[in-house]
Amino acid sequence: MSISDGFAGSVGNTPLIRLRGVSEETGCEILGKAEFMNPGGSVKDRAARAIVAAAERRGQLTPRGTVVEGTAGNTGIGLAHVCNARGYRCVIVMPDNQAPEKYRLLETLGAEVHKVPTVPYSNPNQYQKVAQRLAASLPNAIWSNQFDNVENRLAHLQTTGPEIWTQTNGRIDAFVAASGTGGTFAGVAEYLKSRRRAIRCVLADPPGSSLYEYVRGGALKATGSGSITEGIGIGRVTANLKDAPIDDALHVEDSDTVRFVYRLLREEGLFLGSTSGINVAAAVRVALELGRGHTIVTVLCDGGAKYQSRLFNREWLEQKGLAAHASSLPSRPPITLEKVIVAA
Secondary structure, three states, rough: OOOHHHHHOOOOOOOOEOOOOHHHHHHOEEEEEEEEHHHOOHHHHHHHHHHHHHHOOOOOOOOEEEEEEEOOOHHHHHHHHHHHHHEEEEEEEEOOOOOOHHOOOOOOOOOOEEEOOOOOOOOOOOOHHHHHHHHHOOOOOEOOOOOOOOHHHHHHHHHHEEEEEEHHOOOOOOEEOOOOHHHHHHHHHHHHHOOOOEEEEEEEEEEOHHHHHHHHEEEEEEOOOOOOOOOOOOOOOOOOOOOOOOEEEEOHHHHHHHHHHHHHHHHHOOOHHHHHHHHHHHHHHHHHHOOOOOEEEEEEEOOOHHHOOOOOOHHHHHOOOOOOHHOOOOOOOOOOOOOOOOOO
């Protein structure tokens, strides 16, 4: 018998999916780590599990305690699941510019959600800083601090990286992913580089983020003015991302992100969020740079259901000037039931 131990025991060991359309197009094997298949629905389940487990081991989180986090959504969702399983209260502070489905899902899971105005990290009322102060004000509470708590990075160093290496039998030429907290990219890249230094690790960066310029030129400088992506792109180097082995960075426009999100749905049957779109867009560019015959792995971070009111809403995309890049499923003549309904 093969039985997982609850929610935490079900996290990880996700499949590696061959993306047929882009693989055939580039002549490379482009593979997506199916993190949307984690029990909480995203790659952030790994960090949530690791952060709570570490706090328990250190005696920082005791029975009936409270976990507080500032998040754009997915880490909060993972924490809400873990807290339910472990008997903790979950309090989430979120910027007010996220997809409404995320707020509703967190509340459905039993988390206490607090929205705050979206402001730069330098502002003392930025959502992560509010979460830190809130945790300090509550009894028996911890701030999970996903951006600078390196248990996040260690989770991917110890699980995601080794899984990718094993699933590819070590035949991997490049790893490509965007960065939010930096934990996924840094942990996976560190592990893969420890196995073979020549594996190319490339960071995908959306408009408005400063990491592209940081990797390319050493200065934190925003490229573009903002993105429709949620939970990725940042204006600082987190403790999780610090000293990560990054070979290069690619700036990916929202138009490419949207185009690949819809390609994944239309060609692969995969209903995924915007981070998966930017990751696959960047993976295709790396494949074309390396040439035919290479293997590129990226991350399929979360499902698309949390983005239906935006990313999969044509009216919203039209407002953003992106509707032209959202090719829908092939149109077919409507089906009517008149000929198959039996008269009473």
